[in-house]
Every structure is written in structure tokens, then in C-alpha cells.
Amino acid sequence: DSGVTQTPKHLITATGQRVTLRCSPRSGDLSVYWYQQSLDQGLQFLIQYYNGEERAKGNILERFSAQQFPDLHSELNLSSLELGDSALYFCASSENTGGRETQYFGPGTRLLVL
């Protein structure tokens, strides 16, 4: 158990809908990262928040947004869902920020868009 929690574990929805994925980082970690994992793309970095502020952006679509709250939990919002958005979405956390820290991953949310 990494200490990172994610809810829900599974999510099934229809095209055009909007969903919210939730992540709670390890106790004491200030950074939260979101990743998308699909079979043909591997693990793709989406976005990072550090202590409530956006820190880095990766390949995140404009239909997707995220935020980190004062208690440091984070939410990833996916809107106008398409079939291709079906994937595993992982949250990771680290103590501080930067690419030289270990990131600890949650169990993921499996999203299926029908």
C-alpha cells in the first residue's frame, strides 16, 4: 500500500458525459501528479499540482482539468468524454516537487466510456 488513495476504483459512463476522479496523497506529500495509462500509449503525464498550485502540464486535453484543494487532495475532471478517453487514470504523490523525487502511485481509476 503506497498510502495514495483514489476513488472510484471503476467508472463506466457514456460519451459526452463528465466525470470527476479523486485522489488523496500520502500524508505529508505536497505534490500530486495525474497520469493516463492506455494500452497503446503507456503511462502519459497529464498534470502536476504542488501545494495547491499548478506546477507542470503534460499531454492534458483542454476537456480535462484538475485542481488541488487546501487539504491537498486533488480532483481530475474529464468532460465531453469520448471513447478514446477509456483508460486507467493514476494519481501519484511526492513529498516536494521536481523530477528528482520518488513518486508513489495510487491504485488507479479504470474509466470505461461507452
Next chain:
Amino acid sequence: GESVGLHLPTLSVQEGDNSIINCAYSNSASDYFIWYKQESGKGPQFIIDIRSNMDKRQGQRVTVLLNKTVKHLSLQIAATQPGDSAVYFCAEGSNYKLTFGKGTLLTVNP
């Protein structure tokens, strides 16, 4: 640009043998490297890391070797067990993010 790649997408070994999983990276500015293990249906799990001021680091049954000259990273697993069957990712760290390779599937045969 940056890229992290794996030489072999799949690796099959006999239980009890040693496993070696390889990874190439192209960003010479990367100075932090991590190996993760991902079992089916689970999130990536940290195994071991190494910084660029080292060329070898050992953990429990695992050793990571870093060759900066040829930009190569390897993970050695001693006495491979069925529970080691998983996808193994290397990742390189520089500046603000980690960049992941696509992974190698390790299968351990009894």
C-alpha cells in the same frame, strides 16, 4: 527530445534464475532514475532508484546499474520468483517531471 525506451518488450525466465531488464535513455541531463513494478490491475510500485552520481545500487534481491556513458540503465532481479511477474518501467527524472518508458513484461515460468 527526451525519450526513455526499453530494449525488450517481453522477458520470460525460469523460476530461480536471475532476470535482467534493460532501459535506454537519451536525455543526458537526466540525473535521477527509478524502476517501478506494475502488477496487473494495480498502480506502479516503486522498486529502487539511483542518482547519476552512482553507478550501482542494491536493494533486496534487486540491483540497478547505471552506465552514463552509453545512457543505459538495467534492473537485475536475483532468484526470480513467480511473484515477480509484472510489467517493469524505468523512468528518468530531470527538472520537474519523470518520463516513463513503455515497460517490459516479465513472465516467470515455474
